Amino acid sequence: MAEIFVLAEHRExxxxxxxxxxLGAAKYLGKDMGATVTAVLLGHDVDTYAEKLGSYxxxxxxxxxxxxxxxxxxxxxxVLSKLISDKNPVVTLIGHTAFGMDLAPAxxxxxxxxxxxxxxxxxxxxxxxFVTRQIYSGKVNAKVSLKGDQYMVTIRSAAFxxxxxxxxxxxxxxxxxxxxxxxxKFIGYEEAPAGEVDITQADYIIGxxxxxxxxxxxxxVEELAEALGGVLACSRPVVDKNWLPKDRQVGSSGKIVKxxxxxxxxxxxxxxxxxxxxxxxxxxxxxxxxKAPIFNVADYGIVNDLFKIVPVLKEKITExxx
Amino acid sequence: xxxxxxxxxxxxxxEADVVITGKDIKKDDLAFEINEWDNYAVEEAVQIKEKxxxxxxxxxxxxxxxKEVIRRGLAMGGDTGIRIDHPALAGSDSMAIAxxxxxxxxxIDYDLVLTGAQAGDLGAGIVPVALAEMLGVPxxxxxxxxxxxxxxxxxxRELEGGLMEVLEMDLPAVVGVQTGINEPRYxxxxxxxxxxxxxxxLLDISDLGLLxxxxxxxxxxxxxxxxxxxxxxxxxxxxxxxxAEAASKLAEIMKEKGVL
Numbered sequence: 342m343a344e345i346f347v348l349a350e351h352r353e354x355x356x357x358x359x360x361x362x363x364l365g366a367a368k369y370l371g372k373d374m375g376a377t378v379t380a381v382l383l384g385h386d387v388d389t390y391a392e393k394l395g396s397y398x399x400x401x402x403x404x405x406x407x408x409x410x411x412x413x414x415x416x417x418x419x420v421l422s423k424l425i426s427d428k429n430p431v432v433t434l435i436g437h438t439a440f441g442m443d444l445a446p447a448x449x450x451x452x453x454x455x456x457x458x459x460x461x462x463x464x465x466x467x468x469x470x471f472v473t474r475q476i477y478s479g480k481v482n483a484k485v486s487l488k489g490d491q492y493m494v495t496i497r498s499a500a501f502x503x504x505x506x507x508x509x510x511x512x513x514x515x516x517x518x519x520x521x522x523x524x525x526k527f528i529g530y531e532e533a534p535a536g537e538v539d540i541t542q543a544d545y546i547i548g549x550x551x552x553x554x555x556x557x558x559x560x561x562v563e564e565l566a567e568a569l570g571g572v573l574a575c576s577r578p579v580v581d582k583n584w585l586p587k588d589r590q591v592g593s594s595g596k597i598v599k600x601x602x603x604x605x606x607x608x609x610x611x612x613x614x615x616x617x618x619x620x621x622x623x624x625x626x627x628x629x630x631x632k633a634p635i636f637n638v639a640d641y642g643i644v645n646d647l648f649k650i651v652p653v654l655k656e657k658i659t660e661x662x663x
Numbered sequence: 664x665x666x667x668x669x670x671x672x673x674x675x676x677x678e679a680d681v682v683i684t685g686k687d688i689k690k691d692d693l694a695f696e697i698n699e700w701d702n703y704a705v706e707e708a709v710q711i712k713e714k715x716x717x718x719x720x721x722x723x724x725x726x727x728x729x730k731e732v733i734r735r736g737l738a739m740g741g742d743t744g745i746r747i748d749h750p751a752l753a754g755s756d757s758m759a760i761a762x763x764x765x766x767x768x769x770x771i772d773y774d775l776v777l778t779g780a781q782a783g784d785l786g787a788g789i790v791p792v793a794l795a796e797m798l799g800v801p802x803x804x805x806x807x808x809x810x811x812x813x814x815x816x817x818x819x820r821e822l823e824g825g826l827m828e829v830l831e832m833d834l835p836a837v838v839g840v841q842t843g844i845n846e847p848r849y850x851x852x853x854x855x856x857x858x859x860x861x862x863x864x865l866l867d868i869s870d871l872g873l874l875x876x877x878x879x880x881x882x883x884x885x886x887x888x889x890x891x892x893x894x895x896x897x898x899x900x901x902x903x904x905x906x907a908e909a910a911s912k913l914a915e916i917m918k919e920k921g922v923l
Contacts, residue, residue, distance in 0.1 A: 352822070352826075412828070413830075414792075437788075438822075438823060439805050439820060439823060439828070440822075442788045442804055443792060443802070443804050443805065444792075445792070446758075446761075446788075446789045446791075446793035447795060447796035449758070449793070450758070450761075450793050450796040451796060454884075455884030456758065456789065457885050458757075458787045458789055459786060459787065459788065475893065476784060476785050477674070477676040477681050478676045478677050478681075478783065479893065480681040480892075480893070481683060481688060481890050481893070482890065482891045483887050483890050484888045484889040484891070485885050485886065485887055485888065486885070486886050486888050487884060488883075488884045488885070489884065498823075524800075524801035524832050524833050524836075525801050525803070525831070525832040526830060526831045527828070527829075528817075528829040530826055530828060530829070531826070531828075532825060532827075533826075533827070545922065551677075569923075577842065577843070580843060581843035582846075587825060588825070590825070593823050593824075594821055594825070595825055596824070601921075601922050602917065609677055609678070622922070623917070623920050625913060629678075630678045631901075632680065633678075636898065636899045637895050637898060637899070638897065638899075639899035640899060641899055641900050641901075641913065641916060642900070642901045642902065643901070643902050643913060649906040650909065650910050653907050653910040653911075654910040654914060656910075657910050657911050657913075657914035658923060660914075661915070661918050661923055662923055
C-alpha cells in the first residue's frame with residue numbers, strides 16, 4: 342500500500358505543533374490517495390515522542406542516533422534520502438519552518454522530486470496531487486500541479502487543524518548508518534536577548550507595522566499605549582529596521598500574544614504576524630489600505646491614516662477612562 | 664573573497680490592488696523593486712568585501728528590466744553584473760531558476776554565494792538551499808548573522824519564537840539571507856548612474872550549457888494551474904467617518920467590550 346511520509350519536527354524536548362498539523366492533513370490525503378500515514382522521527386532517545394506520534398499515524402518510523410540529537414540539515418538530508426529511496430513514499434510532507442526550509446529543497450534536488458513549498462491546501466484529482474500556496478503578499482492563491490507520481494510538499498504552520506489522535510500506530514525502528522558529516526557543525530541555540538517588557542504578559546497591546554515610517558513617530562503611539570495602560574509591540578519590518586528591539590516582535594519568528602485588546606496600527610497582516618496575535622480578545626486594525634489582509638483578522642477596522650487617528654483616539658480614550 | 668549575490672526584480676504588491684489575469688497578475692501598474700531579502704544579501708556581501716577584500720558578482724535571471732536591480736547592486740558595491748535571459752525561461756519554477764543560476768555560478772571560482780532566503784513575489788524559499796545542492800556545497804538559510812573566518816562561515820539562523828541556531832560550515836557555501844541581518848545602505852540615483860559604467864554581462868541559456876527544455880514550464884516539476892483570490896472567512900466591521908468620528912466610535916466599542 343502506498344505510504345505518506347510526515348517528517349516529525351522537534352526541538353528542545355518538544356514535538357512541534359506543525360507535526361500534528363501535517364499528520365492531520367496527511368490523514369485526509371491518505372484517504373484520497375489510498376495511502377497509509379507514516380510519521381518519520383529522527384532523533385536521539387525519542388521513545389516518548391514515538392509513542393505520542395503513534396496516536397496520529399499508522400506507522401512511526403524511528404531512526405535513533407546521537408548524531409540526530411539536534412537538527413542538522415546535512416545529516417537529516419542523508420538519513421531522509423536513504424529512507425525515501427528505500428520506501429518510496431508517494432508524498433513526503435515537511436514543515437515550512439526554519440528546519441524544513443533548510444532541508445526540503447536540497448532533499449528534493451538530491452532525489453529529483455517535485456517540490457511545492459509553504460502550502461496551505463492539498464487536493465487529489467485523478468490520482469494527481471494539487472497544492473494551494475499563496476503568492477504576491479498573500480493576495481493571490483495559486484493552485485499548483487506537481488509532475489510525476491512522487492511528491493515533496495512543505496506545509497505552512499497553522500494552515501491545517503490538529504485532529505484528535507485515535508490511532509495506535511506501529512513503532513518501527515530503522516537503523517541508518519550515519520557517516521561523519523564533513524561540512525556543517527551545529528554549535529548551539531541562542532535566545533534573542535530579553536528586554537524590559539514581556540509583551541506576552543500584557544493585556545493591551547498596540548502593534549505597529551512598516552507604516553509607522555520613521556522611529557520619530559514612535560513616541561506618538563507610545564502615548565496611546567500609555568493612555569490604554571498597554572505596551573508597544575510590532576511586526577517584523579519594524580525590528581528589521583531596528584526601530585524596536587526583537588523582544589517586541591509579534592509573530593511566528595517573534596512572540597505569540599493573546600491580550601484582551603490588540604490594536605494593529607499600519608500592519609498589513611502577513612500570515613507570520615497573524616500567527617502571533619490571532620487569538621487576542623478584541624482585534625482592531627487601522628490601515629490605509631482597505632484590502633490589507635489584517636482586516637480579515639480584525640473584529641473592527643478603520644480605513645485611514647494611522648497618524649490621523651492615533652491623536653484623537655488617545656483623547657477619546659483618556660476621556661472615557663476619565 | 665569571491666562573492667556571488669543573486670538578485671531578483673519583483674513587483675511590490677504589499678499595498679497594491681492585485682488583479683489576476685490568467686496564470687499571473689496584471690503588472691503594468693505595479694512598481695518594481697529589488698526583492699527585499701536580496702537587498703539585505705547585497706549589503707551583506709558588500710560588508711564582507713569591505714572587511715576582507717575581494718570581488719562581488721551580482722547575478723539575476725530576468726529580462727532587460729532586471730538590469731535595474733543588478734545596477735542597484737553594483738551601486739551598493741558590486742563589481743560585475745551577470746544577467747541571464749532567454750525566452751524559454753518564462754514559466755520556470757524556483758527549481759528551474761536555481762538550475763539556471765547554478766549553471767552560471769559553477770564557472771565562477773566563488774567562496775560564498777548569497778541569496779535572499781525567499782522572494783516577495785512567489786515566496787517559495789527554494790533557491791538558496793536548492794542552489795547549494797546543485798553546486799555540491801553546504802548551505803544555511805534564514806541567516807540573521809554571518810561571520811567569515813578561516814575559510815569557514817559561522818551562521819546564525821533564525822528559528823521560530825525568537826530562537827536562533829548557531830552553526831559553522833566550510834566554504835565555499837551558499838547562505839540564504841533573512842531580512843534584518845544588517846542595515847542596507849542608501850543608494851542614490853547618482854550612485855546608480857555611476858554604476859552604469861560597470862559591466863553587465865548578458866548570458867543566454869546556451870552559454871550555460873542548458874537547452875530550452877531544461878527550463879521554463881517544460882523544465883519545471885511544478886506548474887501554476889490557476890490563480891484565485893483567497894476566500895475571506897472574516898471581515899472586520901469598518902468604522903466609518905472622519906478621524907474624530909471613527910476614533911470616537913472605536914473608543915465607545917472598546918468601553919462596551921470592557922477593554923477600557
